[in-house]
Amino acid sequence: MxxxxxxxxxxxxxxxxxxxxxxxxxxxxxLQKVKYNDKAAAYISRFESADFRKLIAMCFEQMLEKIExxxxxxxxxxxxxxxxxxxxWNHYHKxxxxxxxxxxxxxxxxxxAPITVSNACISGLQAVEFAYDGIQFEHWDSxxxxxxDEVSEFIVEGFASLHALSKGVCQPxxxxxxxxxxxxxxxxxVVSKNPVFKGEQYRIVGASNCNDANHxxxxxxxxxxxxxxxxxxxxxxxxxDFISLHGTGTPYNDEMEAVALDRxxxxxxxxxxxxxxxxxxxxxxxxxxxxxxxxxxxxxxAVPSLNYKxxxxxxxxxxxxxFGNLKMNRILKTTSGFGGNNAALLIQRT
Amino acid sequence: xxxxxxVIASFEMDQQCIQHNGEVIxxxxxxxASETLKERYKKxxxxxxKFHKMDLLSKAVILGNYFIKKAIPKNSTPLVMLFNESASxxxxxxxxxxxxxxxxxxxxxxxxxxxxxxxxxxxxxxxxKSPSGFLLFPKEHFEKYxxxxxxxxxxxxxxYAFTGFVEVVEDDIFVALSVLQMNKENEGLTAYQFYKxxxxx
Numbered sequence: 073m074x075x076x077x078x079x080x081x082x083x084x085x086x087x088x089x090x091x092x093x094x095x096x097x098x099x100x101x102x103l104q105k106v107k108y109n110d111k112a113a114a115y116i117s118r119f120e121s122a123d124f125r126k127l128i129a130m131c132f133e134q135m136l137e138k139i140e141x142x143x144x145x146x147x148x149x150x151x152x153x154x155x156x157x158x159x160x161w162n163h164y165h166k167x168x169x170x171x172x173x174x175x176x177x178x179x180x181x182x183x184x185a186p187i188t189v190s191n192a193c194i195s196g197l198q199a200v201e202f203a204y205d206g207i208q209f210e211h212w213d214s215x216x217x218x219x220x221d222e223v224s225e226f227i228v229e230g231f232a233s234l235h236a237l238s239k240g241v242c243q244p245x246x247x248x249x250x251x252x253x254x255x256x257x258x259x260x261x262v263v264s265k266n267p268v269f270k271g272e273q274y275r276i277v278g279a280s281n282c283n284d285a286n287h288x289x290x291x292x293x294x295x296x297x298x299x300x301x302x303x304x305x306x307x308x309x310x311x312x313d314f315i316s317l318h319g320t321g322t323p324y325n326d327e328m329e330a331v332a333l334d335r336x337x338x339x340x341x342x343x344x345x346x347x348x349x350x351x352x353x354x355x356x357x358x359x360x361x362x363x364x365x366x367x368x369x370x371x372x373x374a375v376p377s378l379n380y381k382x383x384x385x386x387x388x389x390x391x392x393x394x395f396g397n398l399k400m401n402r403i404l405k406t407t408s409g410f411g412g413n414n415a416a417l418l419i420q421r422t
Numbered sequence: 423x424x425x426x427x428x429v430i431a432s433f434e435m436d437q438q439c440i441q442h443n444g445e446v447i448x449x450x451x452x453x454x455a456s457e458t459l460k461e462r463y464k465k466x467x468x469x470x471x472k473f474h475k476m477d478l479l480s481k482a483v484i485l486g487n488y489f490i491k492k493a494i495p496k497n498s499t500p501l502v503m504l505f506n507e508s509a510s511x512x513x514x515x516x517x518x519x520x521x522x523x524x525x526x527x528x529x530x531x532x533x534x535x536x537x538x539x540x541x542x543x544x545x546x547x548x549x550x551k552s553p554s555g556f557l558l559f560p561k562e563h564f565e566k567y568x569x570x571x572x573x574x575x576x577x578x579x580x581x582y583a584f585t586g587f588v589e590v591v592e593d594d595i596f597v598a599l600s601v602l603q604m605n606k607e608n609e610g611l612t613a614y615q616f617y618k619x620x621x622x623x
Contacts, residue, residue: 109525154536156509164518169509169558185566188558190509191538198555202570205577209423211569226514229521230532283502283554285545289533296551410533411542413554 074207076200076419077273078138078262079363082131083255083350084117093367096375097395101349103241103253108228114237117255117351118223125157125175128220128258132176135216135260139268141179145213148206149178149186152199152219153355155226172220183212189355193318193409194281195219196259196358197417201279203263214264219359222256227354234289242321244345244377245330245391247384252320255351259359274366274419277402280304284412290324295332297414298406302336305404305416312341312404312418314374314392316365319345320352325408330385342392344377358407358415365403369421374398423572424565427583427613428606431493433486434620435597442489444611455595459485470547477513477534478590479506480543486586486599487544493582493601500582500601501575502541502554505567509537509558512590540588553578561587561621568613575604585613587621 079089084102086092095102102117119127156169170188178186187202189195196219203215231237231252238251262268263276282300284292291298315338317329326345333339346361353360368375373395380391401421408414434441440448440462448465452458459481463473468488473481483504494500513534521527533539538556545552553574559567564587575583586599598620602613 161518165511165515168507168560170560183566185559185563187566187570189555190536190558191541191555192536202555202573205573206570209573209576211423211573225521226518226535229527230517230529230535233521233527233529233532281553281555283542283545283550283552285549285551288539288542288546300551410536411538411554411556412545413538413542 074204074263074265074276075269075273075422076261076263076276077269078135079272079366080131080135080138081257081259081360081363082127083257084119088134089363089367096349101241101378102255103351108225112232114228115241115253116223117253119256124222125159128157128172129175131258131260132218138270139262140270143266143268144264145266147182148212148215149182150199150203150215150217151186151188152195152217152359153221154190154192154195155221155224157220192411192413193354193357194407194413194415195355196360197362197405197407197415198281200263200359200362200417201281201415204276204279207263207265213266214262214268217261217263217359219356220258221354221356223254227254236322238321241348241379243379243381244319244321244347245326245385245389246380247382249321249323249326249384251322253347253351255353257350257353257356257360259356259363261359261363272366272370273422274369275422277418277420278305278308279417281413281415284414286412288412289410291328291408295328295335297412298329298332298408299335301414301416302332302406305418309402309418311338312402313400314368314398315341315343315404315406316361317343317345317406318408319347321347327385330387330389333389334387339387340390342374342390344375344392348378362405365405365419369400369403369419372397372399424568424614425612426605427568427572427602429600429611429613429616430603430606431490432600432616433489435482435595437594454593455590456593475530476543478595479510479537479588480540482588482595482597483540483544484547486597487547490599490601491548498582499550499552500584501578501580502545502550502552502584503557503571503574504541504586504588505557505559506537506587506589507558507560508589508591510535564617564621565614568617
């Protein structure tokens with residue numbers, strides 16, 4: 073059995089998974105109104121004056137405390153990021169995303185060639201998929217996944233030029249949704265077939281990704297890629313009890329997800345988006361949000377989809393409105409991204 | 423497992439020449455990648471107007487695709503995985519320059535500030551609803567890249583993969599693409615041999 077566990081996250085809401093979960097229980101969001109140039113403001117989630125690289129190292133160390141390092145066996149390190157931990161933007165042209173390994177205390181017995189996934193917004197979830205596949209096909213016993221991305225002028229100006237930024241906190245699946253929020257986050261986890269986990273651990277039932285082959289920055293109207301990715305995962309599983317969608321809050325993305333779920337006959341299943349809590353954390357999103365799904369399974373509590381007011385998708389979704397008890401055995405996590413990517417992964421209570 | 427990956431078509435391009443299946447078919451005489459790619463688009467009659475809006479990574483992949491795509495049977499959906507060292511650096515620097523100089527970014531540049539967009543472009547052109555991914559490695563870790571390709575081909579039951587290294591550094595391009603087939607019986611260049619030579623590692 074291949075499991076994922078030892079989730080640890082650091083976001084502007086909290087310096088650990090426990091702190092973040094407490095904040096979620098209180099209905100908090102990490103999004104705040106910030107001026108990003110002389111004329112415009114947006115709701116953004118960012119670390120105030122923190123050294124992002126130091127935070128990544130901290131998250132990594134905290135994650136290691138949740139496992140028996142000696143039990144890992146043959147270990148692969150996998151990074152996920154769209155822009156990397158840039159540090160000094162004046163030296164950006166020399167920057168390499170995988171140089172993050174320089175600030176991490178990587179065990180010399182682990183494989184010396186980390187894999188870095190830079191596949192837009194599905195990267196975090198896809199990194200877990202690769203970790204799982206590598207174990208399944210007996211290339212390694214364990215994989216350590218480190219996902220990170222931070223808000224920058226680069227990203228905010230870019231999405232502003234696409235008119236993709238929300239004027240407020242995003243409203244996934246809602247009639248009046250008007251765009252995304254950008255967020256910073258770090259997430260780490262371990263995937264393993266060995267008994268490494270000291271605490272929370274969940275079985276990975278399946279993972280898949282599929283390209284829409286339709287448009288480089290807009291999703292397929294029929295949700296083809298997401299439909300196929302989820303179908304592949306559900307070949308090995310009963311239906312999930314909850315679906316944590318990508319739900320960025322753009323008119324196109326949320327509609328696409330509703331269409332895909334409709335095609336799959338899954339629209340009755342409770343869903344949420346975590347983007348109103350953390351913002352869209354890009355290369356960290358898939359793993360960050362999967363960590364919350366894990367905690368939902370442990371606590372048997374559903375995290376709501378904040379800011380949902382009126383149905384805004386052509387097919388009605390069962391949007392979770394309250395933080396409350398919910399019996400769940402399986403949660404499906406999905407992500408979609410620029411370049412036509414879609415990924416799906418299902419975890420099960422052990 | 424990477425020993426079972428065989429090259430059935432390849433495309434290489436650098437400042438000197440273009441090679442198709444290991445043979446030089448074109449000498450390069452232009453001063454920069456942008457010009458070179460534009461001229462090759464005309465020379466080989468690519469007839470794909472979207473080309474002109476693409477970034478250099480995507481143009482390079484679309485050009486390579488022109489030569490090697492036919493090695494993949496029409497009804498087959500290959501795994502598509504590419505890698506490089508600097509991600510979308512070229513487009514990133516253009517984007518930074520743009521919003522600093524003009525106070526607003528250009529959406530046409532910004533959409534290419536992700537290295538995987540070139541994968542999106544080739545999947546769109548070929549209608550490949552494929553499993554896909556863009557990875558970052560220093561060139562010397564190409565074996566780890568091939569290992570990841572092999573794992574994903576097994577996982578997805580993909581007989582073919584569209585793979586390669588596509589890098590743009592300061593207006594110069596370095597491209598080594600190949601179509602790989604899993605478990606191809608006869609003698610032939612292995613993926614390891616091709617990339618070791620092509621990446622000069």
